[in-house]
Amino acid sequence: MASKAVYLNGSYMPLAEAKISVLDRGFLFGDGVYEVIPAYYGKLFRLDDHLQRLENSLAAIRLTNPHSRDQWQAIFAPLLAADKNQYIYLQITRGVAPKRDHAFPANVAPTVFVMCSDILPFADTDTGIAAVTMDDSRWKLCHAKAITLLANILHRQAALDQGSAEAILVKDGYVTEGAASNVFVVLDGVLVTPPKGNAILPGITRDVLLELAEKNSVAWREDAISVAQLNCASEIWVTSSTREIIAVVELDGVKVGEGVPGPLWHTMNGLLQAYKQSLL
Numbered sequence: 641m642a643s644k645a646v647y648l649n650g651s652y653m654p655l656a657e658a659k660i661s662v663l664d665r666g667f668l669f670g671d672g673v674y675e676v677i678p679a680y681y682g683k684l685f686r687l688d689d690h691l692q693r694l695e696n697s698l699a700a701i702r703l704t705n706p707h708s709r710d711q712w713q714a715i716f717a718p719l720l721a722a723d724k725n726q727y728i729y730l731q732i733t734r735g736v737a738p739k740r741d742h743a744f745p746a747n748v749a750p751t752v753f754v755m756c757s758d759i760l761p762f763a764d765t766d767t768g769i770a771a772v773t774m775d776d777s778r779w780k781l782c783h784a785k786a787i788t789l790l791a792n793i794l795h796r797q798a799a800l801d802q803g804s805a806e807a808i809l810v811k812d813g814y815v816t817e818g819a820a821s822n823v824f825v826v827l828d829g830v831l832v833t834p835p836k837g838n839a840i841l842p843g844i845t846r847d848v849l850l851e852l853a854e855k856n857s858v859a860w861r862e863d864a865i866s867v868a869q870l871n872c873a874s875e876i877w878v879t880s881s882t883r884e885i886i887a888v889v890e891l892d893g894v895k896v897g898e899g900v901p902g903p904l905w906h907t908m909n910g911l912l913q914a915y916k917q918s919l920l
């Protein structure tokens with residue numbers, strides 16, 4: 641398969657030939673969901689978990705999953721390369737309706753798009769990043785991986801504009817997550833992350849880290865994190881499928897801990913890398 645091939649509604653084609661209608665509800669309304677699934681040397685990472693989350697996102701927006709697990713795997717396979725790290729991006733929208741109308745269209749097939757991109761080495765894994773806190777302006781469907789990402793984009797860009805790499809979002813005095821990541825902190829030696837609910841995306845990387853912490857006797861808990869706790873955490877990390885675990889070494893212009901990725905970050909990053917290796 642040519643390296644820039646993508647999948648659109650049943651066919652593979654070069655990226656430049658993949659076209660959708662301007663009446664697609666993804667384009668008009670942001671009416672759709674997506675997934676980002678890493679693949680290490682051709683092996684999809686935690687595929688079942690990603691497909692389960694896709695199922696949950698589709699249920700949240702009242703769309704039927706157009707494919708079975710096996711069909712999805714068959715769609716992804718030709719896009720993957722065995723010699724590098726990549727991620728699958730898949731998007732499903734409510735399809736192309738005959739006219740623009742907020743109400744769901746009847747008898748319209750969803751649009752299914754899949755592409756695959758390289759995961760490049762992260763320049764800031766060893767150094768960590770700066771982050772800024774900001775008021776979480778999002779809605780009550782953050783548990784669904786909706787393509788409607790305007791608030792997340794504005795948060796991320798506001799962080800970049802301030803010379804930071806990520807926004808850490810705060811709702812009613814408590815941390816929710818990053819603009820495109822989950823948040824972990826270390827409080828009195830214990831790893832803490834906010835509980836699941838409609839205020840955060842249930843990150844797959846987040847779940848993997850909690851599993852690894854449990855298996856390796858690293859103390860952890862799911863708990864609300866106040867801004868005061870965030871500000872006195874000895875370590876802060878953000879996690880995602882494409883960036884794995886990145887330490888936040890500066891928050892709102894103030895050093896976190898020693899201003900370098902902390903000891904628990906090293907432990908958990910080591911465990912994550914070993915776990916990835918074990919699946920190859």
Ligand code: PDD
Binds near residue numbers: 817818819841881882
């Ligand atoms: N985003 N929270 C939000 C808002 C996210 O957008 C993401 C990931 C996560 C982490 O989830 P996971 O560990 O399953 O990747 C949490 C992806 C990578 C993206 O939008 O590109």
